Amino acid sequence: MGESSGGAAHRSSAVADAWSVPVLWRPRRERPKVVVKADLLPAVSVLSTAGLLGIPLGWLWSRIAPPERLRVVTSDGRLAPLELESWHRFDDLAIYGFLALGLGLLIGVVAWLLRERRGPVVLVAAVGGSALAAWLGTQMGVAFGNARFEVTAAPALGSVVEQAPKLESGWVVLAAPLATALVYALLTAWNGRDDLGRRLG
Known part of the structure; x- marks a missing residue:
């Protein structure tokens, strides 16, 4: 009986000593x-x-974006948009914005899947590449659209022609790089490893 009570007292004092000693220094992980x-x-x-x-x-974008239909109102070829057709100018911009947003998300995810190269260098390259893609898309999209809706002959008075879609704001280019940076940052926060899992690649 005495031995058991003595052993219990010894264990309790050891536990107390272990909890009462403050940790003043811990080895720093590199x-x-x-x-x-x-x-x-x-x-x-x-x-x-x-x-x-x-x-x-x-x-x-040149295949999806709707053209704006206009009517020839004068003999010298002056055009006037039909009713509600001017709304397509916003539609063209919004469609390109959503496409650029999706492309930015895709680039960010694919760049993250390069496990052995995860880090700020590839992030900067992915953001720059998505910005370049968005800018190149505006140039090529307008060119493809102009070729698709090219007017080969002078339209007659009163006829309806289709004008190629166009982008009236350059700010839409920012959708892709912002989406790339956002998805890469979210995946980095979700990963939680110091090396982002590079050693597991």
């Missing part, structure tokens, strides 16, 4: 350093590949 040189070439590949996606982006 955080992974940002890799720059090894990620430069993959970053250039990400930037150039993402930038080239602006060509199919522009082509797809």
Whole structure:
């Protein structure tokens, strides 16, 4: 009986001593350093590949965006939009914005899947590539649209012609890089590892 009570007292004092000793110093874990040189070439590949996606982006927009129908009102070819047709100017801008947003999300996810190259270098390349793709899409999309709705002959008075879709604001280019940066940041926060899982690649 005495031995059991003595052993219990010894264990309780050991537990108390373990909890009562403050931890003044803990070994500091070495955080992974940002890799720059090894990620430069993959970053250039990400930037150039993402930038080239602006060509199919522009082509797809030129096929989806509605043209604006106008009527020839004078003999010298002056045009006037039909009723409610001027709304398509906003439709063209909104459609391109949503397409650029989707492309930015796609680029961000694909860049994140490059596990062995995760980090700020590839992030900057992905954001730059998505911005380049969005800008190239505006140029190629308008060109594709003009070729699709090209007027080959002078329209007659009173006839209705279709005007190619156009983008009247350059701010729509920001949709893609903002989406890329946002999805990459969210995936980084969700990962929670110091090296973003690079060592597991």
